[in-house]
Amino acid sequence: xxxxxxxxxxxxxxxxxxxxxxxxxxxxxxxxxxxxxxxxxxxxxxxxxxxxxxxxxxxxxxxxxxxxxxxxxxxxxxxxxxxxxxxxxxxxxxxxxxxxxxxxxxxxxxxxxxxxxxxxxxxxxxxxxxxxxxxxxxxxxxxxxxxxxxxxxxxxxxxxxxxxxxxxxxxxxxxxxxxxxxxxxxxxxxxxxxxxxxxxxxxxxxxxxxxxxxxxxxxxxxxxxxxxxxxxxxxxxxxxxxxxxxxxxxxxxxxxxxxxxxxxxxxxxxxxxxxxxxxxxxxxxxxxxxxxxxxxxxxxxxxxxxxxxxxxxxxxxxxxxxxxxxxxxxxxxxxxxxxxxxxxx
Amino acid sequence: xxxxxxxxxxxxxxxxxxxxxxxxxxxxxxxxxxxxxxxxxxxxxxxxxxxxxxxxxxxxxxxxxxxxxxxxxxxxxxxxxxxxxxxxxxxxxxxxxxxxxxxxxxxxxxx
Numbered sequence: 001x002x003x004x005x006x007x008x009x010x011x012x013x014x015x016x017x018x019x020x021x022x023x024x025x026x027x028x029x030x031x032x033x034x035x036x037x038x039x040x041x042x043x044x045x046x047x048x049x050x051x052x053x054x055x056x057x058x059x060x061x062x063x064x065x066x067x068x069x070x071x072x073x074x075x076x077x078x079x080x081x082x083x084x085x086x087x088x089x090x091x092x093x094x095x096x097x098x099x100x101x102x103x104x105x106x107x108x109x110x111x112x113x114x115x116x117x118x119x120x121x122x123x124x125x126x127x128x129x130x131x132x133x134x135x136x137x138x139x140x141x142x143x144x145x146x147x148x149x150x151x152x153x154x155x156x157x158x159x160x161x162x163x164x165x166x167x168x169x170x171x172x173x174x175x176x177x178x179x180x181x182x183x184x185x186x187x188x189x190x191x192x193x194x195x196x197x198x199x200x201x202x203x204x205x206x207x208x209x210x211x212x213x214x215x216x217x218x219x220x221x222x223x224x225x226x227x228x229x230x231x232x233x234x235x236x237x238x239x240x241x242x243x244x245x246x247x248x249x250x251x252x253x254x255x256x257x258x259x260x261x262x263x264x265x266x267x268x269x270x271x272x273x274x275x276x277x278x279x280x281x282x283x284x285x286x287x288x289x290x291x292x293x294x295x296x297x298x299x300x301x302x303x304x305x306x307x308x309x310x311x312x313x314x315x316x317x318x319x320x321x322x323x324x325x326x327x328x329x330x331x332x333x334x335x336x337x338x339x340x341x342x343x344x345x
Numbered sequence: 346x347x348x349x350x351x352x353x354x355x356x357x358x359x360x361x362x363x364x365x366x367x368x369x370x371x372x373x374x375x376x377x378x379x380x381x382x383x384x385x386x387x388x389x390x391x392x393x394x395x396x397x398x399x400x401x402x403x404x405x406x407x408x409x410x411x412x413x414x415x416x417x418x419x420x421x422x423x424x425x426x427x428x429x430x431x432x433x434x435x436x437x438x439x440x441x442x443x444x445x446x447x448x449x450x451x452x453x454x455x456x
Contacts, residue, residue: 017372018406022357025365060401089405091420111353111409114360 006125007031008053013043013069014087015061019110023056023087023117030118040064044072047079054124055084056108059095067099074103081131083124087112159273164221165233165265165313166290167206168297169197169240171214172260180257190214193259196243204236205229209284217293219285222272230267230316234343237263237307238321241345262306264297266290267313295331296340305342314341348447349454353411367455373406374451377444380406381437384422388431397426403444412447415440 010032012023024034035050037043041064047055055073059066066086073079083105088096096107105127106120171177171193178186194211201208201218205226210217218236221229240263248258268289275284296308303326314323322344328337358366380399387396400423407416418440425433 016402016405017376018369018409021365021369021372022361022409025362025368026360029360029362060398062398089401089408091423110405111357111411112360114356117360 006122006129007033008125008128009033009035009051010121011035011037011043011046011052011055013037013040013055013061013066014058015039016058019058019087023112026112026114026117027056027121030121032121040066040069043069047073047082052082053128054105054121055082056087056121057084057104059086059088059092059099067095067102070099070102070104081128083128085120085124159271161269162222162225162272162285163229163268164219164270164272164285164289165229165267165316166270166285166293167201167218167220167233167237167263167265168293169216169218169237169261169263170297172262172301174214174259177257177259185256189256189259192247196247197240200236200239200243203239204232206232206236207283217290219270219272219283222270222285223283228316230313231318231321233265233267234307234309234313234317234321237265237343238345241306260306262297262300263308264293264295264300265307265309265313266293266296267310267316268292291333292331292338295334296338299329299331299340303342306345307343309341309343311339311341314339348412348414348443348450350411350413354454357409357411363456370451370455373410374448377403377406377448381441381444384437384440388433388437391431393426393429393431396431397423400426403440407447410447410451412443415443415447418443 007030010027012020012027012034013036014020014023015038020036020038024036027034035046035052037046039061043055043057046052057066057069070084070086073082073084086096086099086104086107087110088107089110100107105124108116108120177189193214194216197216198208204220205224206218206220207223208216208218218233220226220233220236226232240261244259244261251258266289268287270285270287270289272283272285292310296310300306300308305324308326309323317323323341324344326340326342329340330337357369361369380403383399384396384403387393387399400419404416404419404423407413407419418436422433422436422440425431
């Protein structure tokens with residue numbers, strides 16, 4: 001089997017010149033760009049001023065040894081994503097184990113076997129490439145903090161109960177808008193619209209976890225715990241309305257149809273976790289609160305307020321957010337009536 | 346009997362690329378005497394850490410070139426250093442001689 005070749009920018013750290021030359025020339029021969037450092041201090045300087053895809057790090061070095069460099073890198077948020085392969089002699093197996101436990105990506109025994117070198121470097125670069133892609137993907141759906149948390153905890157996270165605010169937003173009369181314009185205009189409208197909505201959600205510590213047609217679902221308070229999730233959800237909703245005003249002014253100037261949205265927010269216990277398969281997974285939450293948020297959003301069609309929230313969300317708001325009590329409502333599938341509040345713009 | 350294991354040397358050449366084997370040999374010939382000198386100085390100063398580290402480097406280079414005997418001798422001294430034992434008798438002298446033989450052979454292997 002021919003393994004996939006990924007070339008990268010590599011840093012070889014070794015106090016021994018023979019090893020530096022050998023690794024650098026060998027890796028350059030495999031199509032990589034290679035920089036070298038003679039000791040731990042120099043390595044950290046290079047890592048901080050330049051960007052690398054992978055580090056090959058000798059353990060035994062004077063002054064700052066490989067173990068200390070590894071530790072420093074793993075504690076530095078800017079450096080900890082760079083995979084590190086330890087290079088060592090067989091006599092240093094104890095140290096290697098320590099490094100792997102600490103978080104080194106892999107190790108290579110010296111004298112270095114050229115076939116193993118190629119295989120481990122390629123595997124590490126490929127893994128890093130996938131992680132980078134995954135991170136980029138997460139960031140389009142979530143804030144940096146959430147993306148980092150997701151990457152750290154992985155997908156194995158089981159379901160859990162969390163207290164969260166769930167927000168649904170929909171474009172009013174979208175079907176009739178779609179019927180009146182070209183398909184390309186509809187896709188352009190959706191892309192511009194979603195760009196603004198994502199901005200509002202992530203700007204208030206929320207995570208967009210579902211898009212369906214013109215509808216959007218966002219979670220506040222999970223997967224990262226956020227004490228102020230009720231307020232953050234409502235502030236995101238207010239910003240959505242504000243951003244849409246500017247959006248509509250622009251559309252009006254281009255003679256394009258203006259849009260209105262309805263937003264519903266409910267707060268309570270939800271079951272949150274990853275769903276999907278190994279190939280395609282998403283962080284989502286389900287439960288009564290989610291259904292309620294969707295029903296409340298739907299109710300905006302019947303009243304003259306774009307943002308409706310339930311009582312529990314309302315109780316988490318500071319004094320400067322003005323609300324109007326609309327009284328109890330009975331929703332489909334709910335036994336008890338729910339007190340609904342309109343948030344004033 | 347040759348000092349350099351041919352299979353190991355061929356593997357090395359394959360990894361560095363034939364073009365760079367001279368560069369590697371030169372680095373070995375240049376750094377080796379320096380490491381031996383450092384070991385001598387460390388021995389005189391009873392600096393176990395420096396002694397051990399230089400023995401370690403020499404071992405590493407010897408193994409890289411497939412110089413098995415030199416590698417084994419250097420390793421023995423590295424292990425003694427690790428155990429804080431500098432009663433090495435004439436082992437450093439033996440190591441120097443072994444290095445000399447390997448160095449002579451390597452000069453002839455430049456391409």
